Amino acid sequence: MYYLALTMMGILPYYLFGKNFKTYSMLFLGLPLMGLFIYHFDDPTATNAIYKALELMAFITSALTFLLSYRTSNLIKLSYYFVFVNVVALFIFKDKWMFELYFGSLVLSAFTLYLVGYYMDKTFGSANIDAITGIVLKAPKFALFLRLSLMNLGLYPPFANALIITSNILKSSLHLDGYLIVVWLFFANFFMAFRIINSSLFGKPNPLVNYKDIGQGYVFVFSLVFSVLTVVGFYSLMEVLL
Amino acid sequence: MEIVVSIPFIPLVIAALISFVDDKRAIPRISMFFSGLIAIISLIGTVYEFMFHKVIVGFYNTLVFDHLASILVPYVAIIGLVIRKYASNYMWDEKGYKRFFIILNFIFSSIYFMIMANNLIIMFIAWQILSLSLYFLISFRVESKDAVRFGSWAITVHRIGDFFFLLGMILTYKVYHTLNLQTLYQIWQTNIEHSTLVNAIALLFVASAMAKSAIIPFYFWLPYTSEAPTPVSALMHAGIVNAGGILLNKIAYLYLSSSIALNTAFFFGILTAIAASVVMLSKPDIKRSLGYSTVGQMGYMIMETGIGAFSVAIYHLIVHGIFKASLFLESGNVIHLARKDPNIPKNLSYKLFSEETEENRKTIGEIVAIFTIIPIVLFTLIEFFINKVQFQFQAGIIFLAFGWLTSAQLFLSFFKVSKNTSLKTILGLIVSFVFIVLTYEFMGTTFEEYLYGPKYVEFYKAANLSISYLLILLALLIGVIVFGWAIIYYQSYKDASGTRYEKLKWTFYKIFSRGFFLPDILIRYFKLL
Numbered sequence: 001m002y003y004l005a006l007t008m009m010g011i012l013p014y015y016l017f018g019k020n021f022k023t024y025s026m027l028f029l030g031l032p033l034m035g036l037f038i039y040h041f042d043d044p045t046a047t048n049a050i051y052k053a054l055e056l057m058a059f060i061t062s063a064l065t066f067l068l069s070y071r072t073s074n075l076i077k078l079s080y081y082f083v084f085v086n087v088v089a090l091f092i093f094k095d096k097w098m099f100e101l102y103f104g105s106l107v108l109s110a111f112t113l114y115l116v117g118y119y120m121d122k123t124f125g126s127a128n129i130d131a132i133t134g135i136v137l138k139a140p141k142f143a144l145f146l147r148l149s150l151m152n153l154g155l156y157p158p159f160a161n162a163l164i165i166t167s168n169i170l171k172s173s174l175h176l177d178g179y180l181i182v183v184w185l186f187f188a189n190f191f192m193a194f195r196i197i198n199s200s201l202f203g204k205p206n207p208l209v210n211y212k213d214i215g216q217g218y219v220f221v222f223s224l225v226f227s228v229l230t231v232v233g234f235y236s237l238m239e240v241l242l
Numbered sequence: 243m244e245i246v247v248s249i250p251f252i253p254l255v256i257a258a259l260i261s262f263v264d265d266k267r268a269i270p271r272i273s274m275f276f277s278g279l280i281a282i283i284s285l286i287g288t289v290y291e292f293m294f295h296k297v298i299v300g301f302y303n304t305l306v307f308d309h310l311a312s313i314l315v316p317y318v319a320i321i322g323l324v325i326r327k328y329a330s331n332y333m334w335d336e337k338g339y340k341r342f343f344i345i346l347n348f349i350f351s352s353i354y355f356m357i358m359a360n361n362l363i364i365m366f367i368a369w370q371i372l373s374l375s376l377y378f379l380i381s382f383r384v385e386s387k388d389a390v391r392f393g394s395w396a397i398t399v400h401r402i403g404d405f406f407f408l409l410g411m412i413l414t415y416k417v418y419h420t421l422n423l424q425t426l427y428q429i430w431q432t433n434i435e436h437s438t439l440v441n442a443i444a445l446l447f448v449a450s451a452m453a454k455s456a457i458i459p460f461y462f463w464l465p466y467t468s469e470a471p472t473p474v475s476a477l478m479h480a481g482i483v484n485a486g487g488i489l490l491n492k493i494a495y496l497y498l499s500s501s502i503a504l505n506t507a508f509f510f511g512i513l514t515a516i517a518a519s520v521v522m523l524s525k526p527d528i529k530r531s532l533g534y535s536t537v538g539q540m541g542y543m544i545m546e547t548g549i550g551a552f553s554v555a556i557y558h559l560i561v562h563g564i565f566k567a568s569l570f571l572e573s574g575n576v577i578h579l580a581r582k583d584p585n586i587p588k589n590l591s592y593k594l595f596s597e598e599t600e601e602n603r604k605t606i607g608e609i610v611a612i613f614t615i616i617p618i619v620l621f622t623l624i625e626f627f628i629n630k631v632q633f634q635f636q637a638g639i640i641f642l643a644f645g646w647l648t649s650a651q652l653f654l655s656f657f658k659v660s661k662n663t664s665l666k667t668i669l670g671l672i673v674s675f676v677f678i679v680l681t682y683e684f685m686g687t688t689f690e691e692y693l694y695g696p697k698y699v700e701f702y703k704a705a706n707l708s709i710s711y712l713l714i715l716l717a718l719l720i721g722v723i724v725f726g727w728a729i730i731y732y733q734s735y736k737d738a739s740g741t742r743y744e745k746l747k748w749t750f751y752k753i754f755s756r757g758f759f760l761p762d763i764l765i766r767y768f769k770l771l
Contacts, residue, residue: 202384
């Protein structure tokens with residue numbers, strides 16, 4: 001039930017605070033996600049057929065989310081989409097602890113992106129990645145944290161998401177479908193993350209936007225989160241190295 | 243001596259220090275001071291390695307300063323020093339001076355980690371951070387749409403390469419139950435098995451190296467990175483694209499068990515070398531032309547590993563790196579001078595290579611002497627100096643072909659060829675051929691002994707190409723030459739305008755000058771990022 005709560009924590013704000021948003025499509029994506037969590041870890045009687053069906057559902061959920069992500073430019077929405085795209089990662093984790101670590105770090109990473117989107121919305125007047133461009137030139141500190149957040153979500157080391165997945169693949173024996181999931185995660189996360197970098201971080205600054213760099217409070221929160229993610233990443237790396 | 247293995251962390255320290263500095267003038271000072279320190283430490287390590295032949299291990303056995311590192315680390319450190327010095331002035335007026343130096347130091351750190359890694363997972367992390375830092379530097383001028391687009395191409399190709407590396411690493415772990423390179427070296431040397439899984443591992447690492455070194459079919463990202471600032475171009479052409487060769491050398495012993503992987507590297511290497519050289523000649527844009535030249539050189543480097551000459555590839559990447567870095571840094575200077583001078587700036591390179599000199603007529607006696615004495619001296623020298631082991635496994639033939647191609651390319655790039663100076667051209671070609679073959683042979687053999695000891699013969703044996711394979715290649719090459727000459731002859735003596743030969747020629751020109759249309763397709767349809 002812990003996983004259900006975790007998912008609900010992720011989904012509820014999305015419904016409560018999201019603007020101009022396709023509720024039904026997200027319901028379609030969210031419900032199988034919850035089912036997956038319940039079945040996979042809480043129901044030991046789940047048969048192989050159910051397991052396979054759930055795996056397929058998760059894959060469809062993930063693929064649909066990926067496609068949906070290309071239809072939006074809202075960074076807050078995209079932070080949620082990252083969680084849904086990674087739902088399929090559930091099936092490559094055989095170790096409960098590693099899974100908890102991965103999803104914990106994923107939610108934390110998505111939270112950093114959400115925070116970035118929230119800041120953009122509050123300060124620049126929009127969280128639209130096509131409208132707020134050239135951040136790297138106008139707000140370098142803010143750009144640094146956005147860059148780090150997307151590096152982590154795009155599965156690049158030395159942050160936790162990439163290193164947990166890598167050490168998990170090395171330690172557990174995967175079947176062919178497991179490897180297909182790895183391929184999917186490796187590229188889907190990458191394309192989503194780098195689309196945001198290209199659109200928002202780079203480009204000519206928008207003359208209509210009043211850019212303002214982040215203050216000490218945000219710097220402290222971001223630094224703390226990324227320190228935690230780096231430590232978790234190295235922890236999972238050590239499990240393979242030593 | 244364990245301080246030597248801390249080299250990869252020093253650029254990270256530089257990056258951290260720079261990020262806290264507000265005074266712009268302090269940035270290059272910090273960078274230069276610490277990179278000088280790296281160069282000194284690496285040279286001390288190299289001297290120690292030369293004298294005692296002892297591998298220095300540190301950081302829980304994850305980093306190592308071995309024979310390969312003792313050659314490459316000082317090379318990267320010195321190149322790094324020059325590039326940082328150059329960049330400190332060149333980048334002064336650019337937006338994001340601090341950002342540039344921070345990313346630059348991340349690149350150097352990942353290169354050092356890659357060279358000194360004693361574990362495949364450390365190498366994999368460095369491999370990915372290198373891709374990422376490269377992307378940030380190519381897209382450094384963030385306001386330029388082209389810079390961002392070509393940066394996206396680079397990172398996408400590198401991501402594919404990263405994925406091959408990941409798969410190769412997973413399979414290595416499944417087969418050998420370790421990722422420690424020292425342990426793997428022992429296994430690979432003692433347990434030579436030609437299984438499908440081992441071949442798959444070897445092929446995956448070759449594919450990963452191909453993506454990083456811009457080999458066909460992954461070549462297209464490199465020529466389009468000229469949007470990056472000049473010091474980045476210099477670094478990219480001198481260091482980053484060589485990562486493929488470094489990877490293959492780091493895991494060279496694996497290839498004792500996989501002739502298929504070596505033959506694949508040879509095939510794609512030679513294909514890239516020839517195709518990129520032709521495209522280079524047909525490119526009107528000088529920067530793209532230089533880019534394709536590097537692609538061709540990377541083709542040679544991968545081809546050399548494919549024939550088992552791993553150490554020659556190391557020598558090649560060092561020489562090519564120094565040459566290309568000087569070329570790019572010099573080109574930056576020339577552009578700078580050209581802004582002040584209405585004519586072409588007559589710097590040293592211009593006086594040496596481009597300035598027209600008076601015609602120097604040769605007598606019949608001199609001509610006869612050139613065409614008889616020089617070939618005899620040439621073949622005697624080659625017979626005397628070239629390693630017999632290479633000829634035993636057909637590597638020598640390819641090696642000579644490489645020497646000929648490279649010297650011709652080098653010579654034709656530098657000198658104006660005209661009817662009046664045709665003898666000078668021929669003489670120059672022969673001299674540069676002898677020079678290239680002899681230096682490569684001498685340095686390659688020295689490196690072979692130093693890096694792999696008597697084991698190096700095994701690599702040639704593993705890569706042994708069948709003579710029929712070589713004959714087919716030779717026939718193909720002769721066919722292409724005859725075809726080319728026939729077209730030139732036809733054009734010179736008959737009026738070919740409007741004929742289908744003329745159309746054919748322009749079709750070929752179009753195909754080559756557009757880089758086989760792949761970049762056009764990508765610009766039109768590739769919009770994922």
